[in-house]
Amino acid sequence: QKEVEQNSGPLSVPEGAIASLNCTYSDRGSQSFFWYRQYSGKSPELIMSIYSNGDKEDGRFTAQLNKASQYVSLLIRDSQPSDSATYLCAVRDFGNEKLTFGTGTRLTIIP
Amino acid sequence: ETGVTQSPTHLIKTRGQQVTLRCSSQSGHNTVSWYQQALGQGPQFIFQYYREEENGRGNFPPRFSGLQFPNYSSELNVNALELDDSALYLCASSTDPFSSYNEQFFGPGTRLTVL
Numbered sequence: 001q002k003e004v005e006q007n008s009g010p011l012s013v014p015e016g017a018i019a020s021l022n023c024t025y026s027d028r029g030s031q032s033f034f035w036y037r038q039y040s041g042k043s044p045e046l047i048m049s050i051y052s053n054g055d056k057e058d059g060r061f062t063a064q065l066n067k068a069s070q071y072v073s074l075l076i077r078d079s080q081p082s083d084s085a086t087y088l089c090a091v092r093d094f095g096n097e098k099l100t101f102g103t104g105t106r107l108t109i110i111p
Numbered sequence: 112e113t114g115v116t117q118s119p120t121h122l123i124k125t126r127g128q129q130v131t132l133r134c135s136s137q138s139g140h141n142t143v144s145w146y147q148q149a150l151g152q153g154p155q156f157i158f159q160y161y162r163e164e165e166n167g168r169g170n171f172p173p174r175f176s177g178l179q180f181p182n183y184s185s186e187l188n189v190n191a192l193e194l195d196d197s198a199l200y201l202c203a204s205s206t207d208p209f210s211s212y213n214e215q216f217f218g219p220g221t222r223l224t225v226l
Contacts, residue, residue, distance in 0.1 A: 004153075031211050032211055032212070032213070034214070034215075036217075042219070042220075043199075043201055043217040043218060043219050043220045044154065044201070044217050045113075045217070046214060046215070046216060046217075049212075049214055051211060051212060088153055088154075090153075092213075094211060096167070097144070097159045097161075097166050097167035097208045098144070098156035098159065098167055098169060099144075099146075099154070099156065099203075099215060100156070101153030101154050101155075102153050103151070103152055103153050104153055
């Protein structure tokens with residue numbers, strides 16, 4: 001059973017601080033990694049994808065991947081109240097069509 | 112906005128009934144994947160269609176079936192509805208599913224309630 005694990009939270013971070021979200025996965029064959037943001041009552045929105053070890057930055061977001069340790073993380077710099085949402089980590093294996101999701105981490109930014 | 116649309120937005124059915132949910136993919140995308148998201152959980156993969164053929168299926172019973180049409184719009188059909196089928200149903204469109212760099216973009220979802 002392939003698993004993607006996330007701390008369900010809630011994670012509370014002061015406005016302007018760095019929010020750090022973590023995800024571990026069980027299958028070493030996993031090749032593609034994604035972070036989705038989901039506001040309450042809405043559908044998931046893709047915010048970051050990462051495919052190789054290291055860091056990938058996009059604006060205030062940085063995704064970090066460590067395949068040897070089987071974890072992927074998302075850093076949100078200068079956190080804003082609008083960043084309050086559930087963040088879903090998703091993993092896809094090479095040649096596999098499906099995304100396997102974690103249960104999500106609920107993030108609250110405190111003004 | 113992802114350009115992926117779903118209908119209807121909300122639906123209420125009773126146990127034992129059948130339901131059809133619809134999805135229109137983003138322009139240029141030939142692959143659609145369907146997911147079920149129960150409250151407080153991550154989306155669970157139901158199946159994927161690529162160029163009108165099923166291209167993988169998750170751990171869902173045969174009463175969950177699908178179609179993809181030549182214009183790449185798609186349907187999810189669920190027969191003999193059960194209470195546990197109450198969930199948010201999401202479709203996601205993408206391009207070549209065999210590429211490692213394939214990204215899936217979700218529609219707004221259909222909220223199904225089974226009474």
